[in-house]
Amino acid sequence: MKRVALALMLCASPLAAQDLQYTDRGTEICLADADGFAAEMACVGVSANQCMEDSPGGSSTYGMGGCLDRELQFWDQRLNDNYAAVMVQAKRMDADAIPGPEGSPGVADALREMQRAWIVFRDKACTYEASLWQGGTGRGPAAINCLMHQTARQALSLDVWEG
Structure with a gap:
């Protein structure tokens, strides 16, 4: 989340955070009505x-x-919840599995490595997205928007795997 703080610092303005009229309700209603990954x-x-x-x-x-940061927090929490649930499922699968070939990772280890690789991908993708603004004032919101979309995509992907 250090990148988010940096992106917000790039967006300096007199508007106070408490003046934002934010609620997760629109996203929650949309998700409840969504049918499938693309709709989500x-x-x-x-x-x-x-x-x-x-x-x-x-x-x-x-x-x-x-x-954008407020909604990013919504998706980040959903990602963390979904990851934890999938990890429980992965550990259960490992406990019940017949051992594979020597050196092959278990489901939990593969999940952990996938998530670590995804974090690197997310950070690099959003650094690129911000760079397109070449130092302009849209750089901060662009970075946060990218983080929000990448985080949401991963949260929703993990939700599909859990279900």
Whole structure:
């Protein structure tokens, strides 16, 4: 989350975080109505966009960054919850499995390595996304938007694996 803090610092403005009119409700309603992965991915950004519309100064660089960060927190919590649930399932599968070839990772180890590799991918993808702004004021919101979308995609992917 250090990248998020840095991205928010790049969005400096007089708008205070407490002035943001953010709620997860739009995203939660969208997800409840979504049928399938693509429809769930279409829910990413719903609450952040509503926050930008409802907050005074929500269309400022800082307002956008703040609203996007709030929804990023929603997706990050969902990712952590889904990862924990899938890890429990993976450990259970390892306990019940017939040992594979020597040196092959168990399900839990493979999951952990996949997640670590995904974190590297996410960070590099979002660094690239921010770089497209070449130091402009949109760099911070672009980085947070990327983090939000990448995190949501991973959270939803892990939710599919759990189910």
